[in-house]
Amino acid sequence: MVNGIERPLDLLNNAKGKEVLVQLKNDKQLVGTLLAFDIHINIVMDNAKEMANGEVKRNIGLTFLRGDTIIFISPASLTASTQAAEKKG
């Protein structure tokens, strides 16, 4: 596939070391740098901040986040096509 994402975990692998937005089931959001993940979608983020309505509510820093609390994980402000371009560039 042109963007190099054949399985869902490929996206998380590509996002390692990058800024991600994590939407939680409890309606909160975390932004921070994705450092690691496993097959349960447990993740480690660095410089994590809890956001609400676009404002920082809490600085959490380095954190281990359980996968079963997550709705989605998005590399910040990227689409697959810009990501593919980045890889070639």
Next chain:
Amino acid sequence: MVNGIERPLDLLNNAKGKEVLVQLKNDKQLVGTLLAFDIHINIVMDNAKEMANGEVKRNIGLTFLRGDTIIFISPASLTASTQAAEKKG
């Protein structure tokens, strides 16, 4: 079967690269292009947008979505018969 869907995952396989509507358990909806899925129904969407009442609430872009947050996934505005026609066409 006439439409080529013998197992549920066949539908997701047919929908790769196409626009899908994803209904979440938290009453929100995402629309975007389905890039990948796995047996847990974890999916990757590109150009994902969060919708409510037919309006775009948030641009999410490229995203990894956990399967256990999903109610249904629908290829946008298609029925199995039109899909079968497309394949032959």
Next chain:
Amino acid sequence: MVNGIERPLDLLNNAKGKEVLVQLKNDKQLVGTLLAFDIHINIVMDNAKEMANGEVKRNIGLTFLRGDTIIFISPASLTASTQAAEKKG
């Protein structure tokens, strides 16, 4: 057994290609044609419509529905005895 249903999945197998009513845990209902199912009770429906109070709320069309959101699946307006009669007829 007279009606040919020895295991629960036999009913779903008999209902393939037929109209079913699916009651969801979120109090909504879907009606449509059952195309496929798996052991997780993930199903594919065609021409699915979301119903509330006997009225169509939304046309969903072809859809993949996660099994863990389902309460029950009923072949529309059939009992096991009429179904057995159909098979013989």
Next chain:
Amino acid sequence: MVNGIERPLDLLNNAKGKEVLVQLKNDKQLVGTLLAFDIHINIVMDNAKEMANGEVKRNIGLTFLRGDTIIFISPASLTASTQAAEKKG
């Protein structure tokens, strides 16, 4: 054991073909004839009726019910001792 119930599923096996009351987690009840069950306690009922406050709310007919929505399943108006008597009788 005098009533022939050594494991929980023995009760469901004895109840096949009989009227049962199924209490659901969503506070609703179904009554109908138990046709089949599996180890997930997925069941098939015939002539199922949804009850509330002792009144029939909806005729559901033949239905597949997911086990994870069930609190309890009771053979209607029987105790183990009357059931044992029935078997001998």
Next chain:
Amino acid sequence: MVNGIERPLDLLNNAKGKEVLVQLKNDKQLVGTLLAFDIHINIVMDNAKEMANGEVKRNIGLTFLRGDTIIFISPASLTASTQAAEKKG
């Protein structure tokens, strides 16, 4: 161990044929005779009664109860020491 309970299921084994109080997650309670259980803590009770505020709300009789709806199961009005005494007695 003096009371013969080394593993949690030993308590349920000791309670077979005796009156138990079962506290459910939905805030209701069942009292009745424990007939059988399995490793999922699915149980069968005889002469089960649904209780609220110390009063009988419903006679359920013989019933199969799914384990995932249970908070605790207590042999009625016994402590481990009186139970050990009973066994020796």
Next chain:
Amino acid sequence: MVNGIERPLDLLNNAKGKEVLVQLKNDKQLVGTLLAFDIHINIVMDNAKEMANGEVKRNIGLTFLRGDTIIFISPASLTASTQAAEKKG
């Protein structure tokens, strides 16, 4: 490790025969003597009492408690260092 707790279950093993406080997901608390546990964190307590706001609400006595209803289990009024001291003492 100085306090002899290398794996989480070591703490439960150390707490056998001692008073524990069990915080449940339904906001209630049980205090009593821990008799047994298994890998699902199903536990048996003796002389269990249900507490709310520091007052005894209900005497439950000997009870089997399902692990999936538990938030935490604390040996009453102990820290790891006092516990290590007890062991040497």
Next chain:
Amino acid sequence: MVNGIERPLDLLNNAKGKEVLVQLKNDKQLVGTLLAFDIHINIVMDNAKEMANGEVKRNIGLTFLRGDTIIFISPASLTASTQAAEKKG
């Protein structure tokens, strides 16, 4: 990886013996010293305190905490870069 965290559990391993903040699904927080964890993210904390709005609500002391009640675990006031510096230092 520069900070020595390749898999999520590496962070928990690094945090052993250190102060952590644990955010629970029930909106409460625990702070205390992480003593042990397992693959279910069950953890043991020492000197645990329940916090709300930055104030200590309850002293819990030594405690076993079930993993399925946890949202995140953060080594208090550390980022991955300061942690890497600590290791070299």
